[in-house]
Amino acid sequence: MSDVPNIEANEEFRGEYEVALESWLRRRFSFFCASFFALECAIAIFTITIAFLDPEIPDLALGEQSSSSFRIGVYAAAPLISVLILGWFLWAVRPRLERRSDLVRAASILILLISFVDLALMVLLRDDPAGTEGTIGWLFVMHFVSTLFLPWTPRESVRAIGPVFLAWIALELLFGLGGDPLGTVVRVVLAPLVLIPGILVAHFRMRRWGRRFRSEAFKRSFLSLRREMTQARTMHESLFPDPIDDDEITFDFVFKPMRDLGGDFIHASRGPGGSLRVLLLDVTGHGLAAAMTVTRLSGEIERIFAEQPNIGPAAVLQCLNHYVHLLLSPHSIFATAVIVEVDPKKGVLRYANAGHPPAFLRTTGHPPRRLEPTAMMLGAVSIDDFECEEHRAEMAPGDLIILYTDGSIESRDRHGRLMGIDGLEKVIKEAGTPKRWVSHLMRLTETHQAGKNEDDILIATIARK
Numbered sequence: 001m002s003d004v005p006n007i008e009a010n011e012e013f014r015g016e017y018e019v020a021l022e023s024w025l026r027r028r029f030s031f032f033c034a035s036f037f038a039l040e041c042a043i044a045i046f047t048i049t050i051a052f053l054d055p056e057i058p059d060l061a062l063g064e065q066s067s068s069s070f071r072i073g074v075y076a077a078a079p080l081i082s083v084l085i086l087g088w089f090l091w092a093v094r095p096r097l098e099r100r101s102d103l104v105r106a107a108s109i110l111i112l113l114i115s116f117v118d119l120a121l122m123v124l125l126r127d128d129p130a131g132t133e134g135t136i137g138w139l140f141v142m143h144f145v146s147t148l149f150l151p152w153t154p155r156e157s158v159r160a161i162g163p164v165f166l167a168w169i170a171l172e173l174l175f176g177l178g179g180d181p182l183g184t185v186v187r188v189v190l191a192p193l194v195l196i197p198g199i200l201v202a203h204f205r206m207r208r209w210g211r212r213f214r215s216e217a218f219k220r221s222f223l224s225l226r227r228e229m230t231q232a233r234t235m236h237e238s239l240f241p242d243p244i245d246d247d248e249i250t251f252d253f254v255f256k257p258m259r260d261l262g263g264d265f266i267h268a269s270r271g272p273g274g275s276l277r278v279l280l281l282d283v284t285g286h287g288l289a290a291a292m293t294v295t296r297l298s299g300e301i302e303r304i305f306a307e308q309p310n311i312g313p314a315a316v317l318q319c320l321n322h323y324v325h326l327l328l329s330p331h332s333i334f335a336t337a338v339i340v341e342v343d344p345k346k347g348v349l350r351y352a353n354a355g356h357p358p359a360f361l362r363t364t365g366h367p368p369r370r371l372e373p374t375a376m377m378l379g380a381v382s383i384d385d386f387e388c389e390e391h392r393a394e395m396a397p398g399d400l401i402i403l404y405t406d407g408s409i410e411s412r413d414r415h416g417r418l419m420g421i422d423g424l425e426k427v428i429k430e431a432g433t434p435k436r437w438v439s440h441l442m443r444l445t446e447t448h449q450a451g452k453n454e455d456d457i458l459i460a461t462i463a464r465k
Helices: 014-053 069-096 100-124 135-149 154-176 181-237 287-307 313-331 420-430 437-448
Strands: 249-256 264-270 276-283 335-343 348-354 359-362 369-371 391-394 400-404 457-464
Touching: 014 069, 014 100, 014 135, 014 181, 069 100, 100 135, 100 154, 135 154, 135 181, 154 181, 181 287, 249 264, 249 276, 249 437, 264 287, 264 457, 276 287, 276 400, 276 457, 287 313, 313 335, 313 348, 335 400, 335 457, 348 359, 359 420, 369 391, 400 437, 420 437, 437 457
Parallel strands: none
Antiparallel strands: 249 457, 264 276, 276 335, 335 348, 348 391, 359 369, 359 400, 400 457
């Protein structure tokens, strides 16, 4: 089991978290080595200078005077040994450490070596070998200071000082039980309490750093996602056609996705005889997944029209049904579609509808005519079972075709009532002659709707002049 602090195993930035934690530990380990190297150098210089000038060196542990040449040698040698150890770790070991586990292991070994040198110094300088109780304060300082320097978990901090702590317990039991058994037992039992401050520092530091990292990572991830979604929306909208306004016909549309991207799509192209073909699609689902499906369908639509320029509306839906059934339905993705082909010279409208809400043909002096579905939704059945009819109608100058997706008829008011197909038909029937039909219908849909739209909304119009 890894000692690296967990954030959640399923978080996408776990790798980034571990790299950042490793980098943080590497910097602090370098600072730890350099700081203690400078400190031990200063202690060594001071000790050697005092030992050279005054052989009456005070025993720092007991506060007594001693002129022992052995003690002078130990006082001078211990800092020098620590300097050599720290220098070796700083310049020889540290550059070769690659992973965080290597850094933790090296830091633990370094603390153990320095601690054992200092522990040996304290024991050797005592007149009474049994008097080891003063070293518990030094263990507290060593553990607490190392935890202040190094960002590691409580378990890692205890593991680093643990062998020295056990060595102190062994010395305490060895020399203390004979003189003061009760006091020795009490000291041994209470000794682990000195590690609590360092453990708390390690715990709260890692917890605080983890929260800060998650907050910054989510912020970076969100900003990155927003940039990517903006770029994706630009690419997605490039698939949509340009409006058409010539001497014979006008084509216009407006699209309002539920999110940044949507599953509604419209395709417009000219037929060989100058006719206008408009295909409106509504893919199941919302957001990025639906938009990716639209991208695939867009390429398939382009292929169909490129390979079969004279293909009729019903045949187009049959080809799309085959594609959706084979490639998308296994992923529970389906689509509805309506395709209309207008020949402005002859005034003929051909259309087919695969499970889509009925389009409307608005004619002068007559109620809007519904262009009802002529087939089931795309992808529900195989090509052998998919039956699609093509219907025709006359389209006189001034007539208007209105195409839409279900987002417009499923908008709800404050009381939860849907606009519905009947409501949209009523709006179309009662409307006069707005300058731009798609903007007028979108505004009425938004007026009826209370709150944010719950689905993508696409409205398109085709008018014969």
